Amino acid sequence: MFDCIIRNGSIVNGAGAPSFTADIAITDGVISLIVRGLDGAGRNEIDATGLVVAPGFIDIHSHSDLSLFFDSHTESKIRQGVTTEVVGQCGVTSAPVRARHKAALLRQFETSNFTIAAADKEAWNWPSQMAYLNDLVEKGVSSNLIPLVGGVPLRIASAGMNVALTSQELVRVKELLNEELHAGAWGLSSGLYYIPESHFQREELIELCKVVREHNAIWAVHMRDEGQGLFAAVDEVIDIAHRSRVSLQISHLKLEGKSNWGRAADLLARIDRARAEGVDVHWDQYPYTAYGSGLIDAIPPAWRAQGVDQVLGRLSNKQFSDSLKQAMLRGTEIWRSPLEEIQIEEIIVTEVKNDLGYIGKTIGELAATWQRQPVDAIIKLLTTQEGSVKVVVPAMSEQDVEVIMKHPATMISSDGMAVSPQGHYAYLHPHPRYYGAFPRVLGRYVREKGILDLNDAIRKMTSLPASRLGLKDRGMIAEGQAADIVIFNPQTVIDHATFQQPCQFPQGIEYVLVNGDVVIKEGEHTGRYPGRLLKRQ
Numbered sequence: 001m002f003d004c005i006i007r008n009g010s011i012v013n014g015a016g017a018p019s020f021t022a023d024i025a026i027t028d029g030v031i032s033l034i035v036r037g038l039d040g041a042g043r044n045e046i047d048a049t050g051l052v053v054a055p056g057f058i059d060i061h062s063h064s065d066l067s068l069f070f071d072s073h074t075e076s077k078i079r080q081g082v083t084t085e086v087v088g089q090c091g092v093t094s095a096p097v098r099a100r101h102k103a104a105l106l107r108q109f110e111t112s113n114f115t116i117a118a119a120d121k122e123a124w125n126w127p128s129q130m131a132y133l134n135d136l137v138e139k140g141v142s143s144n145l146i147p148l149v150g151g152v153p154l155r156i157a158s159a160g161m162n163v164a165l166t167s168q169e170l171v172r173v174k175e176l177l178n179e180e181l182h183a184g185a186w187g188l189s190s191g192l193y194y195i196p197e198s199h200f201q202r203e204e205l206i207e208l209c210k211v212v213r214e215h216n217a218i219w220a221v222h223m224r225d226e227g228q229g230l231f232a233a234v235d236e237v238i239d240i241a242h243r244s245r246v247s248l249q250i251s252h253l254k255l256e257g258k259s260n261w262g263r264a265a266d267l268l269a270r271i272d273r274a275r276a277e278g279v280d281v282h283w284d285q286y287p288y289t290a291y292g293s294g295l296i297d298a299i300p301p302a303w304r305a306q307g308v309d310q311v312l313g314r315l316s317n318k319q320f321s322d323s324l325k326q327a328m329l330r331g332t333e334i335w336r337s338p339l340e341e342i343q344i345e346e347i348i349v350t351e352v353k354n355d356l357g358y359i360g361k362t363i364g365e366l367a368a369t370w371q372r373q374p375v376d377a378i379i380k381l382l383t384t385q386e387g388s389v390k391v392v393v394p395a396m397s398e399q400d401v402e403v404i405m406k407h408p409a410t411m412i413s414s415d416g417m418a419v420s421p422q423g424h425y426a427y428l429h430p431h432p433r434y435y436g437a438f439p440r441v442l443g444r445y446v447r448e449k450g451i452l453d454l455n456d457a458i459r460k461m462t463s464l465p466a467s468r469l470g471l472k473d474r475g476m477i478a479e480g481q482a483a484d485i486v487i488f489n490p491q492t493v494i495d496h497a498t499f500q501q502p503c504q505f506p507q508g509i510e511y512v513l514v515n516g517d518v519v520i521k522e523g524e525h526t527g528r529y530p531g532r533l534l535k536r537q
């Protein structure tokens, strides 16, 4: 007797091979047999006639470590077929926390990432990212978690919000990084676009990447610039990878702003040249033409180097606020504004600190209501929400998205958190990628537009990220692999989350198994939470 048998599915193995029809038996959470016309019975039997059976998707760029603390039973990822999430991205992880710099860390979270209730602040003391994630998984999670450690808490724990690191502080950052990698983290993530990691010098990053390299782990990086300075930013991370010999994962590769549109092939050619020269570079992509970020990015980083409160506190001075507006719209001598090359009116507010009524509105709508210019609406939002405003910004071209997607080395990611339309996240109006990224690739880019072939799309979601990570027992349908499996209808699978109505589960994802346990059955969550914390060996 097997624990589970999946019969008559069209098996897409994850390696890009042609599909074939067979039955799959599962024993103790592992795929134990793949054969046509399987004899014997399973305690649980799934009829997959007419459906595709694929390895569970590996979301190589996820922020669910941040949301699962507030609601461990959120469903937006598992319902996409994601069975493993590589969490702790863009430099932002909840730990390590050191008492001396805890207040600075929590303030940093509030302005850039999420708000934390007073009682939670009290309890926010995890000595390591692994300790934090252990607590999450103990409460029960749907998908497996693969942890990275973020440069933000490493840096703040070592040096607070200091702009420059002393050599002693850099040593401390490296020690903390080393501890996390020893404990089982799969790599370091950096968010070089954001304070305080924007203060990292290239030579310091090379030092950190050498530590990562010693552990054969990866460096996932949100680069310094994805807009007008994109190509220079790519050159920088390639140089760091070249000189440290680290395994580089460029996060959410894209071309922001109109002056970059049409240059995706140039960008990829640049990266391919480095690969041909032996630099270990990979990247991931989410399938949308808008990015998500903090509205605070519109204020020049140099002006908020000591914290955003300093800027907001001076706005009553008209001369100050006029020159701030000028900088936000036109940039400064040393900084290009992200507002310069986009339609400011189209920015959508997705999260705020105080006035939930603003959520889901565009800057254009708020400006009209308040009878102000769009830039004044942005300042009013930042002031009333104490700097804590998240937004979705339309900035990329569809053609570039498709060119990047087609490259054989591109992996699919969500760059989103697991959330739900009910419970803690009911108020949220997130980027639709939180709910739809993977089914969107299968429905829109495979079936409707023919940009990718199905087997290749699945490869980009499974064996490619697994091999990148050195994850040997997941990412394929093969005997001996962990039974992380998604079963979907290739005729109907599609995302339903839109920029206007993002909290919509996708269609066509019929069954999802994690470690052999059925978590999604006929499109509904079964209340099972078999996700594990996977440690690098």
Ligand SMILES: [Zn+2]
Residues within 6 Å of the ligand: 089, 090, 191, 222, 251, 252
């Ligand atoms: Zn990022």
